[in-house]
Amino acid sequence: MTSDPHIDRAAPVAPPADHGAGRLTLLQRIAKLRAWLFLGALLLFFEGWARIVYGGTFLGNTYNLQSIAIFAVARLLLATGQTFVIISGGIDLSLGFIMGLAAVVAAHVVVWANPLMPAPVAVLVGFLAGVLIACIPGAVNGFLVAYLKVPPFIGTLGMFGVARGVAFLLAGGTTVPVSNPVLSALGNSRLFGSIPWTVIIAAVFILLMHYVLSQTRFGQHNYAIGANPQAARRAGIDIRKHLFRLYVLSGACAGLAGVLYTAQFSAGAAQAGEPLLLDSVAAVVIGGASLFGGSGTILGTVAGAFVIAVIQYGLVFVDVKPFWQFISVGVVIIISVLIDQAQRSFSGGRQSE
Amino acid sequence: MNDLSGTPTAPLLEIRHLSKSFGAVQALKEVSMTIRAGEVVALAGDNGAGKTTLIKAVSGVYAPSGGEILLDGQPVRFASPQEARDRGIETIYQDLALADNLTIGGNIFLGREPMRKALGFLPVLDRRRMAEAARETMARLDFHVSRMDAPVSNFSGGQRQAVAIGRAVYWNARVLIMDEPTAALGVPEQRKVIALIHQLKAQGRGVIFISHNLQDIFAVADRIIVLRRGVEAGERRISETSHEEVVRLMVGG
Ligand SMILES: Nc1ncnc2c1ncn2[C@@H]1O[C@H](COP(=O)(O)OP(=O)(O)OP(=O)(O)O)[C@@H](O)[C@H]1O
Ligand SMILES: [Mg+2]
Numbered sequence: 001m002t003s004d005p006h007i008d009r010a011a012p013v014a015p016p017a018d019h020g021a022g023r024l025t026l027l028q029r030i031a032k033l034r035a036w037l038f039l040g041a042l043l044l045f046f047e048g049w050a051r052i053v054y055g056g057t058f059l060g061n062t063y064n065l066q067s068i069a070i071f072a073v074a075r076l077l078l079a080t081g082q083t084f085v086i087i088s089g090g091i092d093l094s095l096g097f098i099m100g101l102a103a104v105v106a107a108h109v110v111v112w113a114n115p116l117m118p119a120p121v122a123v124l125v126g127f128l129a130g131v132l133i134a135c136i137p138g139a140v141n142g143f144l145v146a147y148l149k150v151p152p153f154i155g156t157l158g159m160f161g162v163a164r165g166v167a168f169l170l171a172g173g174t175t176v177p178v179s180n181p182v183l184s185a186l187g188n189s190r191l192f193g194s195i196p197w198t199v200i201i202a203a204v205f206i207l208l209m210h211y212v213l214s215q216t217r218f219g220q221h222n223y224a225i226g227a228n229p230q231a232a233r234r235a236g237i238d239i240r241k242h243l244f245r246l247y248v249l250s251g252a253c254a255g256l257a258g259v260l261y262t263a264q265f266s267a268g269a270a271q272a273g274e275p276l277l278l279d280s281v282a283a284v285v286i287g288g289a290s291l292f293g294g295s296g297t298i299l300g301t302v303a304g305a306f307v308i309a310v311i312q313y314g315l316v317f318v319d320v321k322p323f324w325q326f327i328s329v330g331v332v333i334i335i336s337v338l339i340d341q342a343q344r345s346f347s348g349g350r351q352s353e
Numbered sequence: 354m355n356d357l358s359g360t361p362t363a364p365l366l367e368i369r370h371l372s373k374s375f376g377a378v379q380a381l382k383e384v385s386m387t388i389r390a391g392e393v394v395a396l397a398g399d400n401g402a403g404k405t406t407l408i409k410a411v412s413g414v415y416a417p418s419g420g421e422i423l424l425d426g427q428p429v430r431f432a433s434p435q436e437a438r439d440r441g442i443e444t445i446y447q448d449l450a451l452a453d454n455l456t457i458g459g460n461i462f463l464g465r466e467p468m469r470k471a472l473g474f475l476p477v478l479d480r481r482r483m484a485e486a487a488r489e490t491m492a493r494l495d496f497h498v499s500r501m502d503a504p505v506s507n508f509s510g511g512q513r514q515a516v517a518i519g520r521a522v523y524w525n526a527r528v529l530i531m532d533e534p535t536a537a538l539g540v541p542e543q544r545k546v547i548a549l550i551h552q553l554k555a556q557g558r559g560v561i562f563i564s565h566n567l568q569d570i571f572a573v574a575d576r577i578i579v580l581r582r583g584v585e586a587g588e589r590r591i592s593e594t595s596h597e598e599v600v601r602l603m604v605g606g
Contacts, residue, residue, distance in 0.1 A: 216477070220455070220459065220463075220466055223454055224452035224454075224455060228451065231450055231460075234434070234446075236465070237463070294452075
């Protein structure tokens with residue numbers, strides 16, 4: 001082909017060499033791993049504090065680790081759903097109250113089922129009911145966003161209100177206590193005496209979601225839609241169907257968080273997830289996702305959620321006023337976003353106009 | 354997949370008396386053209402001459418108001434760009450084509466990702482196959498890329514254009530249509546795209562490209578069709594015409 005005289009005339013400067021594009025710069029690497037770097041720094045800090053101030057250990061104490069893990073479960077699950085939604089270019093503001101709704105429904109159903117069936121079956125039925133109920137507001141979100149073209153921020157804000165109201169109505173304005181031995185065992189006992197069951201359930205689910213996002217067509221299309229919906233549509237991807245499923249999935253994540261809450265506390269509460277919504281967004285952002293969509297990973301989000309959990313637990317551990325939590329998490333979010341922007345503008349990598 | 358060239362005389366795509374009006378505006382009046390395998394046809398004309406309208410009518414974006422399109426001698430009607438693409442007519446869009454955050458392979462296979470079984474049972478994306486196919490396809494376009502796992506946002510405009518073309522080539526596009534493929538690019542990148550068009554020609558594909566740049570047109574096209582206010586102002590072999598003549602056709606007179 002190089003014998004074609006036109007090519008020599010048209011492109012004398014382009015030898016068929018390596019075009020060199022596609023190497024990750026140092027800054028890009030740091031940006032990619034920033035949540036893990038934050039986490040490492042935090043753990044080092046608290047470990048140092050424990051040794052110097054208390055003459056003990058932070059990380060060596062399994063009680064601390066268990067507490068952080070238990071504390072992180074609901075945040076991790078909400079943030080997992082949020083990761084999918086944010087990568088697609090959306091956001092789900094209703095997750096916190098979907099979680100509360102699921103917690104209340106699961107509690108009610110277990111209470112109802114207790115006299116009718118063996119304890120483990122009652123728990124199973126309650127869990128299924130909680131997760132399935134959570135899929136309903138997820139489906140409504142999906143329908144609004146995918147088919148009625150309502151902006152995700154608005155559609156899920158509406159659902160935030162609806163799920164909140166319904167959850168409080170169902171709970172009768174209070175918490176719904178459950179007494180079921182299997183449920184409390186699930187919430188409080190530990191595998192090998194050390195790993196809480198709720199943590200194991202969450203971990204298995206999150207691993208599954210990591211697989212879905214990173215290894216399946218659904219995950220791949222989610223990234224493509226977040227980056228360039230026209231390209232995705234042109235490639236034959238059914239964007240509406242995808243978005244619908246996406247919001248159902250994120251509702252289900254919140255549902256699982258809700259039923260595990262009911263197990264942990266042997267009670268359902270409408271406000272179970274109220275403070276966790278913003279934490280879920282923060283975890284995703286700290287974990288490396290862009291709120292503009294198109295980027296993010298489950299593993300990054302896991303690190304992001306643990307950054308928040310470690311800050312919140314660790315500051316109690318070092319015994320400062322709890323308000324420092326808000327400041328610290330806020331600072332981490334801002335630094336995280338700054339790293340991301342620096343990486344975008346300084347990394348030699350070109351962005352299309 | 355390599356040999357798409359049939360007899361050099363058999364037209365791949367034929368457009369006969371194609372018209373298109375938007376309400377009272379007749380953007381295209383009875384324009385005819387032919388593309389053979391391995392042939393590059395340039396569309397030129399002043400702003401608003403109807404070039405984009407013509408290729409949109411050919412690629413299934415607009416339904417023509419009159420005339421017919423023949424593919425391999427058979428009359429066809431495309432209700433959507435998807436239908437045109439399924440029949441091997443691929444349009445390369447400047448911005449809409451790629452998902453920036455995916456790899457070259459991810460873009461080539463977008464919507465048609467190959468899967469494999471991990472551990473014998475778990476279906477997972479076959480990234481290696483995507484990367485290998487991408488490397489091979491890009492090499493055929495004379496683009497040699499070191500890292501197949503980098504997102505295409507790391508690439509330059511011309512390289513991204515090459516990825517979009519690579520995608521079409523991989524899926525066996527027989528006619529590639531490009532609307533001002535070099536317009537947004539720097540000079541070295543423009544040359545690269547022109548070289549790409551030469552590759553497509555050598556592979557026996559038909560290329561229609563719109564350009565305002567006569568230098569590009571004379572570097573790569575076999576024929577040029579000049580439109581003026583929706584009508585065909587003239588058709589010339591590149592070897593038998595000059596810049597001056599083409600400009601005269603464009604402005605009229
Ligand atoms: N969707 C549309 N609705 C109404 N009129 C249109 C539409 N698209 C094009 N036109 C008109 O048709 C005529 C031809 O437009 P077209 O975009 O095909 O020109 P062009 O040759 O591609 O010009 P340029 O070099 O500026 O891209 C113009 O008068 C334009 O205003
Ligand atoms: Mg045009």
